[in-house]
Amino acid sequence: xxxxxxxxxxxxxxxxxxxxxxxxxxxxxxxxxxxxxxxxxxxxxxxxxxxxxxxxxxxxxxxxxxxxxxxxxxxxxxxxxxxxxxxxxxxxxxxxxxxxxxxxxxxxxxxxxxxxxxxxxxxxxxxxxxxxxxxxxxxxxxxxxxxxxxxxxxxxxxxxxxxxxxxxxxxxxxxxxxxxxxxxxxxxxxxxxxxxxxxxxxxxxxxxxxxxxxxxxxxxxxxxxxxxxxxxxxxxxxxxxxxxxxxxxxxxxxxxxxxxxxxxxxxxxxxxxxxxxxxxxxxxxxxxxxxxxxxxxxxxxxxxxxxxxxxxxxxxxxxxxxxxxxxxxxxxxxxxxxxxxxxxxxxxxxxxxxxxxxxxxxxxxxxxxxxxxxxxxxxxxxxxxxxxxxxxxxxxxxxxxxxxxxxxxxxxxxxxxxxxxxxxxxxxxxxxxxxxxxxxxxxxxxxxxxxxxxxxxxxxxxxxxxxxxxxxxxxxxxxxxxxxxxxxxxxxxxxxxxxxxxxxxxxxxxxxxxxxxxxxxxxxxxxxxxxxxxxxxxxxxxxxxxxxxxxxxxxxxxxxxxxxxxxxxxxxxxxxxxxxxxxxxxxxxxxxxxxxxxxxxxxxxxxxxxxxxxxxxxxxxxxxxxxxxxxxxxxxxxxxxxxxxxxxxxxxxxxxxxxxxxxxxxxxxxxxxxxxxxxxxxxxxxxxxxxxxxxxxxxxxxx
Numbered sequence: 001x002x003x004x005x006x007x008x009x010x011x012x013x014x015x016x017x018x019x020x021x022x023x024x025x026x027x028x029x030x031x032x033x034x035x036x037x038x039x040x041x042x043x044x045x046x047x048x049x050x051x052x053x054x055x056x057x058x059x060x061x062x063x064x065x066x067x068x069x070x071x072x073x074x075x076x077x078x079x080x081x082x083x084x085x086x087x088x089x090x091x092x093x094x095x096x097x098x099x100x101x102x103x104x105x106x107x108x109x110x111x112x113x114x115x116x117x118x119x120x121x122x123x124x125x126x127x128x129x130x131x132x133x134x135x136x137x138x139x140x141x142x143x144x145x146x147x148x149x150x151x152x153x154x155x156x157x158x159x160x161x162x163x164x165x166x167x168x169x170x171x172x173x174x175x176x177x178x179x180x181x182x183x184x185x186x187x188x189x190x191x192x193x194x195x196x197x198x199x200x201x202x203x204x205x206x207x208x209x210x211x212x213x214x215x216x217x218x219x220x221x222x223x224x225x226x227x228x229x230x231x232x233x234x235x236x237x238x239x240x241x242x243x244x245x246x247x248x249x250x251x252x253x254x255x256x257x258x259x260x261x262x263x264x265x266x267x268x269x270x271x272x273x274x275x276x277x278x279x280x281x282x283x284x285x286x287x288x289x290x291x292x293x294x295x296x297x298x299x300x301x302x303x304x305x306x307x308x309x310x311x312x313x314x315x316x317x318x319x320x321x322x323x324x325x326x327x328x329x330x331x332x333x334x335x336x337x338x339x340x341x342x343x344x345x346x347x348x349x350x351x352x353x354x355x356x357x358x359x360x361x362x363x364x365x366x367x368x369x370x371x372x373x374x375x376x377x378x379x380x381x382x383x384x385x386x387x388x389x390x391x392x393x394x395x396x397x398x399x400x401x402x403x404x405x406x407x408x409x410x411x412x413x414x415x416x417x418x419x420x421x422x423x424x425x426x427x428x429x430x431x432x433x434x435x436x437x438x439x440x441x442x443x444x445x446x447x448x449x450x451x452x453x454x455x456x457x458x459x460x461x462x463x464x465x466x467x468x469x470x471x472x473x474x475x476x477x478x479x480x481x482x483x484x485x486x487x488x489x490x491x492x493x494x495x496x497x498x499x500x501x502x503x504x505x506x507x508x509x510x511x512x513x514x515x516x517x518x519x520x521x522x523x524x525x526x527x528x529x530x531x532x533x534x535x536x537x538x539x540x541x542x543x544x545x546x547x548x549x550x551x552x553x554x555x556x557x558x559x560x561x562x563x564x565x566x567x568x569x570x571x572x573x574x575x576x577x578x579x580x581x582x583x584x585x586x587x588x589x590x591x592x593x594x595x596x597x598x599x600x601x602x603x604x605x606x607x608x609x610x611x612x613x614x615x616x617x618x619x620x621x622x623x624x625x626x627x628x629x630x631x632x633x634x635x636x637x638x639x640x641x642x643x644x645x646x647x648x649x650x651x652x653x654x655x656x657x658x659x660x661x662x663x664x665x666x667x668x669x670x671x672x673x674x675x676x677x678x679x680x681x682x683x684x685x686x687x688x689x690x691x692x693x694x695x696x697x698x699x700x701x702x703x
Contacts, residue, residue, distance in 0.1 A: 094227050096220045099156075105165065105187055107220040108156055109227070111234035116270045122235050123243075123262050133248045133257045137176070140236060144173040144213075147232045154183060154219040157211060162190040164200055168216070176236065177210045214240055242269050247296050247330070264341040271343065278460075278482045285340045292333040299326040359436040359466065363415040369400045371410040374423035377403065381423060389421055389444065407433065407441075407452055414439050422474065424449040430456045435464045438491075443473035447499045453477040460487050464513075467491040475499040484531070488513040495520055502529070506548060509565075511535040517543055528553035528583070532565050539568040539683075546574070551581040551693065554681075568683040569645075575691035580699035582645050642685050644698045 097110040131139040150171050157164045157180070165187040170179035182204070186197045204211075214237040218230035243265050248257070268285075271277050302323040306316060339345045363369070370390065374381065390399055404410040408429050410420045416437040424445045429452055435441070443450030452474060454461045460483040461476065469491065476498065478485040484505030486495070492514040500506065502525040509515045509530070514537040522529050525548035532538045532554045545551045551574040554565065574581040690697035 094230060105156065105163070105189065106154065108217045109220050109230035109234075111230055114234065114238075116266065119235065119238065119266060120263070122231075123239070123266070124258055127235060127239070128258050128262060130256050130258065133251055133261070136244070136249070136257060137174075140176065140239075141173040144171070144176070144232055144236070147228045148173065149226055149229045153221070153226050153229060155180070155216040156219065157215055158217060159215065161192060162188055162195050162200075164188045164195075165219075166211075166216070171213075172210065175210070176213050178213055178216060179209055180204070180211055180216075181209060213237070242266075246293065247334070264338075264343070267343060268341050275482060277346075281340065281346075285337070288333055288337055288340075292330060292337065295326055295330050295333065299323060299330060302326060360415045361437070362417070367400055368415070368417040368419070369402050369413075371402050371404055371413060371418060371420045372423065373404045373407050373410050373420060373427070375405055375425050375427070377423075385421070385423070385444065411435065411441075422450050422452070426451045426453065428453050428455050429461075432460055433462045435462065435466050435469050438466045438468040440470045441472075441474070442470070443475075445473065447473055447475040447497060451475045451477060454479055454481065456480065460484065462486045463489065464493045465489045465491055466493075469493045470496070471498060472496045473498065475501065477501045478503045484508045484525070484527075488515050488536075492516070494518075502526075502548070506530055506545075509533060509536045509538045513537075515539065517541070519543065523547045525549060529577070531555060532567060534565055535563040537566045539570075540572050541568070541570045543572045544575075545572060546576045548577050550579040550583045551577045552583070554582070554584045564681045566683055567681060567685070569642075569685045569688050571687040573689045573691070574697075575689070575693065578694045580695050581688075581690040581693045581697045583699050583701060584645075585701045642688055645682075645685055 095110040096107045098107050099105045127143045128136065128139055148171050151169050153168050155166055155168055155178070157166050165183040165185070166180040167183050168178045168180055171177075172179065182197060182201060186200075188195050188197070188200060213233050216233060218226055218233060239262075243262055245261075248261060268277070272282050302319055306319050306323065372385065372390075390401065402410075402413065404413070406429070407420070407422055407427055408431060410422075411433050414420065414437060417439070418437070419440045420442070422441070422443045424443075433452075450473060454477065461478045461481060462471075462485065464487070471493065472495075476485055478501065481504050484507060485500050485502045486493075486507045488507070488509050490510075490513050493516070495507075495515065495517045496519055498520045500520065500522040502522065504525065505527040506522050506525040506529040507515065507517070510533045512535050513533075516539045517530075518541045521544045523544070523546050527548070528550040529545040529548040530538070530540065530552045532552065534555065540552075552569075554567065569582075
C-alpha cells in the first residue's frame with residue numbers, strides 16, 4: 001500500500017504559509033514536506049526535460065513546492081526537484097551511431113542518449129498512459145502496432161556473445177517479438193569462437209525465427225522512414241531493462257501504474273546518471289533490487305510447487321509457511337525500494353550508510369603525536385605555536401611534533417589520541433576527510449582565518465566514526481558534493497566554534513551517533529542544516545542555523561525497532577530558512593494505534609493531550625529557570641516557538657509508542673520494553689530564537 005504524506009501547517013508560525021517560487025539554483029536539492037504524487041493528471045504536460053547527457057553544465061532549476069495542490073506552477077511531476085532540460089527545445093534528432101570494431105557492419109540509430117523529458121512523454125502520452133500494471137503488455141502492443149514498420153527494415157541482433165545482421169519480415173506486437181531471417185550478406189562479429197552462417201541459422205531455427213524486440217537495434221536509414229521504429233524499440237528496451245519489475249504485474253492495480261512506478265523509477269535513473277544520488281545509496285538500491293528479484297524467483301517456485309499439489313501433507317504445510325515468510329521479506333524489500341525511488345521520501349527518510357572506516361587504534365610505539373599543518377612555517381608563527389600550543393609546561397610532558405603541508409596528509413598519519421593543529425591559511429582538499437580514531441582537529445586562530453575547502457566531486461566532506469572526535473575553530477567549505485558537509489556515523493563528535501558553509505546537505509547525525517555542536521555557524525544547505533536520525537543523540541547549543549532549505553530535520557524510519565532520538569536545543573538562532581525552522585517526520589494517525597473502539601480512541605486522544613499539556617508546562621518552568629535567572633531578559637517571544645516544538649515531539653513520541661505496542665501485540669509478544677519506548681524525544685528545548693523562516697517555526701511531515 002502506498003504511503004500517503006501530508007503537510008500540517010505550523011501550530012504557531014511566523015505568519016501564514018506563503019506560496020512562493022524558489023529562484024533557480026545550479027544544484028537543486030529535493031524539496032521537503034510534500035509527497036511526490038507523481039503528477040497532477042494533466043496529460044501532455046510532463047515536467048521539464050533533461051539536459052543532453054554529456055553536457056558540461058547541467059541545466060537545473062528547482063521550483064518550490066506549494067501547499068496548494070492546484071497551484072499551476074507545480075510541474076506535472078508533482079515533486080520533481082530539478083529541471084531536466086528545456087521543453088522549448090525541439091528534442092533529440094536521431095543520429096547515426098558508427099559501430100566499433102567490424103567496419104563492414106552498418107551504422108545503427110543512436111537512441112541511448114534520450115532525455116528524461118522524451119522518455120517521460122513517450123511513456124505517459126503514448127505507450128502506457130493511465131494503464132494498470134496488468135495492462136502494460138496490452139498497452140505496449142497497441143503502441144507498437146501504431147508506430148512500428150511491420151517489415152522491410154534491417155536490424156543488428158546483439159547478444160553477450162555475438163552480433164548478427166538480420167532482416168525483419170514481420171512483427172508480432174502482442175508478444176513483443178520480430179520475425180527475422182539472415183541478411184543476404186552474412187555479417188557476424190563474435191567475442192569468442194567463430195560463428196558460421198549455419199550456426200546462426202540453426203540458432204534462429206531453435207527460436208522459430210522470432211526474437212525479442214529488445215535485442216534488436218535498427219540499422220540507420222537517412223530517409224527517416226524507420227526513425228519511429230528505432231525510437232519505439234528503444235522505449236520498450238529501456239522500459240523492460242530499467243523500469244519494469246517481475247513482480248509489478250501482481251501488485252495492487254488500484255493506482256495508475258505510470259504514477260506509482262514508472263515516473264519515480266525514471267527519475268531515479270536520471271538522478272543517478274547525473275550524480276544526484278550518493279554512491280552508497282546507489283549501491284544499496286542495486287543490492288536491494290537483486291535481493292528482491294532472487295527472493296521473488298524463490299517465492300514463485302514455492303507457490304508453483306504448492307499449486308501443483310493436491311495433497312494436504314506436512315510438506316505442503318511447510319511450503320506454505322516458507323512462502324509466507326518469503327512474501328513478507330519481499331514486501332519489506334519493496335518498501336525500501338519505493339523509498340529510494342521516491343525523491344521526497346529518499347530525502348526525508350534517508351538511509352543507513354554503514355561506513356567502512358577502520359580505526360587504527362593506538363600507535364605501535366604507544367606514543368601520541370601533535371601534527372602541525374601549515375603551507376609555510378615562519379619563525380614568528382612557530383614561536384607563537386610553541387608558546388600557546390606546544391609548550392611542554394602546558395602538557396606536563398615532552399611533545400612529539402610532525403609537520404604537514406595539508407590537512408589530508410596529517411589526517412592519514414593520525415592514530416588514536418593524536419592532535420592536529422591547523423595554522424592560518426586556505427587549504428584545498430581533494431577527497432574526503434575520514435576520522436576513524438579519537439583525535440582532536442583544531443584551528444589556530446579564528447575560524448575565518450583557518451579555512452579547509454573541498455574541491456572535486458565526492459559524496460561527503462568529513463566523515464566521523466571515532467569514539468570521541470573534537471573539531472574546533474575551523475571553517476569548512478563544501479563544493480560539488482552529493483551528501484552533507486559532515487556525517488557522524490558512530491561515536492561522539494564535538495563541533496565547537498566552527499563555521500560550516502554548505503552546498504548540499506549540512507550535518508547528519510546518524511543512528512547511534514552523538515553530536516555536540518556549540519557556538520558554531522551553519523548556512524547554505526540546499527537541504528536541512530542538521531539531520532537527526534533515529535537512535536542518535538544531538539545537542540545543539542548557541543548555534544546559528546540559517547539560509548538552508550530547512551533548519552533542522554528530525555528523521556524517522558519505517559522499521560519499528562529504532563529508538564527515538566534524544567535532542568537538546570538550547571539558545572540557538574534558527575532564521576531565514578526557506579521552509580521551517582524545525583521539521584519532524586512522524587506516522588499519521590492510524591487505526592493500529594487504537595483497539596478499534598470509540599473508547600480506545602478517546603483514551604488515545606486524552607493521553608496525547610495530557611502529554612502535550614505536561615510538556616508545555618514543563619517547558620515554561622525550564623525556560624524561567626534556565627534562560628535568565630536574574631529575570632533581565634524577556635523570553636516570552638521565544639517560549640511560544642519552543643513550546644510548539646516540545647508539544648509536537650511529545651505527541652509524536654506517544655504515537656510511536658502506541659504503534660509499537662500494537663504491532664508487538666499482533667505478533668504475540670506480550671512484553672515490550674516500556675522504558676525504551678517511553679523515552680522522551682527531547683531532553684531540553686529552551687531559549688531558541690526562530691526568525692523569518694519561510695513557513696514558520698515548526699512543521700510536520702506525516703507518512
